[in-house]
Amino acid sequence: MAQSVPEKLPSNATAGERLLFQVLRHFLPDDYIVYYEPDIQGMRPDFVVIGPDLGLVVLEVKDYTKNALHRLNPDQWFIQTADGLTVQKSPLKQARDYAFRIAKLLERDKSLIQLEGKYKYRLKFPYGYGVVMTRLTQLDLDRHALTDVLNPKLCLTRDDIDPQSESFSPANLLDKIKNMFVAPFRHVPLSQRDIRTIRYHLFPEVRISAEYKPVRPLPGSQYALVELDDVKVMDIQQENLAKQIGDKHRLIRGVAGSGKTLILASRAKILAESHPDWRILVLCYNIALARYIDQMIQHKLRENIGESSEMSTVNPPPTHGRITVRHFHRWLKEELGIHEDQIPDVLTRLEKGEGHFPQYDAVLIDEGQDFSSEWLKLLVKLLNPETMSLLIVEDGAQTVYSRRRNFAQDIGLSFRGRSRVLKTNYRNTAPIIQMAWDFYQTHGLDDHDQEDDMEVIPPESSQRPGNPPVIHKASSMSEELAWVAEQIERLHYEKRVPYEEIAVLYRYNNRSYPIVRLLQQYLKQRGIPYYWISESQDTKMNFNKDEAAVKICTIHSSKGLDFKAAFVVGVDSMPFHHQEVKPAQEASLLYIGMTRARDYLFVSYSGESTFTPYFDRLLQREAVRA
Structure with missing residues (x-):
């Protein structure tokens, strides 16, 4: 199944589109992707099909x-409708125009074109187009001489797409689609890259990151080419969630590293572009995360082919003015002029219809497990009752506050049938997520409040290979942090890990x-730049993830962020001894810290706590293996 x-x-799709959609999904190969009415730089072809051994085909459905x-010619079709005669562009010409424009867009990427031979500077894979006549058979085309304006090679009829038809064959369907090329040529199958x-290139909303490499102008090419390296995009499930979460209130539960924040940012962009008049509010609990989400949304709103993939905060696009991104308490102060302890009074006034409060057409909440029911109730009261567009993304395993x-x-909202689950961890290597989840199961899962509405979802690893986490037990805090500074220097110069990562x-x-003071001391000695995110409110709000400096922050402030390498230091200080802090919450916090690392994880300590025996056992196990 594709x-x-x-x-x-x-619901507004036609009967013919529904039939074709089901047939393409069920009978095309598993590695094919079928897009229905994708938005490609303002173009809206009915279907676009991409396959490794196919290339790209555009289909227009009638x-x-x-x-x-009534009367047809290669350019225009005169169609008899209930309202009279209408003139429409030939669907074959429409499909051809879409295919050519898509090809021109993709030909600007050096990795997608041929650099020599007959088709130099053309796409290295075939692209084609065709028409699907869902209510006409091949016999109908022959009887009415429609083949004069519809090339049979570029047309699918009812016989080709109806599984109930005696002449239907999945193999024939695939063969006909593979032959919808005006100038076919042999090509190496498309790789996953x-x-x-x-x-x-076609769907900026699915972009995660890419490195733009400088390209010298090629003689004879009509474009200023681009070349990308390390291209990362959403998977199809994530893309579907961002594009078709649905209306009204929705809940996404996802494990660490499943792309929850990315989906939320993409959803904010899609809503802003689809509803330019909407007032959209994006909230989270973490100050640094709010800053990061703001940068991410700004970046997504200005994405175009050829632009740098780096986040920028200069001159945000006009659309961004309709999106407010805040951490919850700053939003309370700036938008409502209140503190948290005044929320009950505001709720009472809202119930009575008193006062003037802002209203939002959409509210998107990241790290929803950090929000209390009272906070959520306030936000629901401020939602436009006609839209009720509420999106909450959360992970029960990252619960570090008492939020029953x-x-x-x-x-007053039920999410039954309105929630989705993301189980696959894409961020961390398999060894990192294995150790982090094993620790959480040992220290955090048993104490989870099963009566709460917050489900803990076991992560499924993407099985991305990598180095095992490094555990270091030091004789003193000073020795521990000197070791950390040394490892950072080695990562940067030997593994080429940028300081900002x-x-x-x-x-x-x-x-x-x-x-922190000792860490700063050892970093300075080695000439390593750093930025202390958690030093103050100002440093949290001015945090820029792309600044070329090692980031120092509390584990709390790291929620929602990720780095190529992460050092979780002073593990012996956990669990924090305070009557309001549960050991299970501290286990969640350490789990959060460990899952910030995409490729390299370092865990260190110089004392003892109820958590350190777990890491002692891992060290002993490694010593036995050695």
Whole structure:
């Protein structure tokens, strides 16, 4: 079964489109992607099919009966409707125009074109187009001489797409689609990297990252070419969620590294572009995460082929003015002029219809497990009742605050049938997520409140290979942090890890436990630049993930962020001894810290706590193996 975007058609799709959609999904190969009415730089072809051994094909669908076809020529079709005679562009010409424009768009990427031979500077894979006449058979085309304006090679009829037809054959369907090329040529099958690159260019909303490499102008090429490296895009499930989450209230539960924040940012962009007049609010609990999401949305709103993939905060596009991104308490202060303890009073006034409060057409909440039921109730009250567009993304395993809640009882919304689950961790290597989840199961899962409305979802690893996490037990805090600085220097110079892709995470810092001061001292000695995110409110709000400096922050402030390498230091300071802090919450916090690392994870400690025996056992196991 082929993958499709969307997973199901909207209610306004025609009967013919529904039939073709189901046939393409069920009878094309598993590695094909079927797009229905994709938005490609303002173009809206009915279907676009991409396959490794196919290339790219555009299909225009028409549900015309033979009686509706009044007069046809290669450019225009005169169609008889209930309202009279209408003139429409030939669907074959429409499909051809779409295919040519898509090809021109993709020919700007050096990795997708041929650099020599007869088709120099043309796409290295075939692209084609065709028409699907869902209510006409091949016999109808022959009887009415329609083949004069519809090349049989470029046309699918009812016989070709109806499984109930005696002449239907999946193999014949695939063969006909593979032959919809005006100038076919042999090509090497598209690699997964090629398909990621095609999706990167056609659908900016699925972009995660890519490195733009400088390209010298090629003589004879009509374009200023681009070349991308390390292309990362959403998978099809993530793309579907971002594009077709659905209306009204929705809930996404996802494991660490499943792309929840990316989906939320993409959804905000799609809503802003689809509804320019909407007032959209994006909230989270973490100050640094709010800053990061703001940068991510700005970046997505200005994405165009050839632009740098780096995030920028200069001159945000006009659309961004309709999106407010805040951490919850800053939003309370700036938009409502209140503090958290005044929320009950505001709720009472809203119930009575008193006062003037802002209204939002859409509210998107990241790290929803950090939000109390009272906070959510307030946000629901401020939602436009006509849109009720509420999106909450969360992970029960990352619960580090006492937030008991039940959606139906507390805010009057049920998410039954309106929720999706993301189980696959794409961020971390298999060894990192294996150790992090094993630790969480050992120390955090048993104490989870099963009566809460917050489900803990076991992660499924993407099985991305990588180095095992490094555990270091030091004799003192000073020795531990000197080792950390040394490892950072080695990562940067030997593994070519940029400073901005390295983070040092800690539980707490004070005079009696000066972990940051000592770390800064050793980083300075080695000439390593750093930025202390958690130093103050200002440093959190001015945080720029792309600044070329090692990031130092509390584990709390790292929520929602990720880095190529992460050092979780001072593990012996956990669990934090306070009557309001549960050991299970501390286990969640350490799990969060470990899952910030995409490729390299370092865990260090110099004392003892109820958590350190777990890492002692891992060290002993490695010593036995050695």
